[in-house]
Amino acid sequence: MKKMYLCLLLIVCLCVCACAPKEEPFRAAPTATPLPEQMPEDFDIYFNFGPGPNFVDTYEDVIQKDLIIKGTAQAKIEDDSALREQLYELVREYKLNSITDELTVENIRRYFPDRDTYFSTPSGYYVIRFTVNGKEYNIEGSQDIEQFSEIDEQCRNFIGFADAVVKLIRETEEYLSLPEAEGGYM
16 A cells, blocks of 8 residues: 555656746856956947837947938937946946857757747847957847847846847937937838
8 A cells, every 4th residue: 555655656746747847047148357347448339229220329429210211310429428438337237248149039049949939020130339448349139039038148138238228329319309200110
């Protein structure tokens, strides 16, 4: 009788373990040398965010807004020092210098092959280029990688940075001075 109960208990334990959801491992970003606390004189950044051709470019001191059916409009950044400081702090906070992958669903899925994924259309695509102490960094990725943010540090940092910069740019005097967009994306 004891053997039967033990066997039954063993079967129940195996069933519970087999049915329990698999916890996906967290993938940390590669270790990179931290960026200096003080913004270097040569820091500049280009950040393109979409789905349309929106960007901020401190190399050329310009912000561009996608007006959809009306084309694009640009505004000159008159005093870029405060904006550059804010952007540099975000680059440091989100450790962009530690991102090594092209951050697309197809690319990140290889680390999590059993995970169900989705694609949105049109998906925002981000291009980030920045210079710190003579070194240039280039990062690209899709907004769709947000679905990996809970399990992948590079995705979390990339999306966090993108969201913070889009919010920051849309609140600048330069961006607010541009005409309203007409139309939309489907």
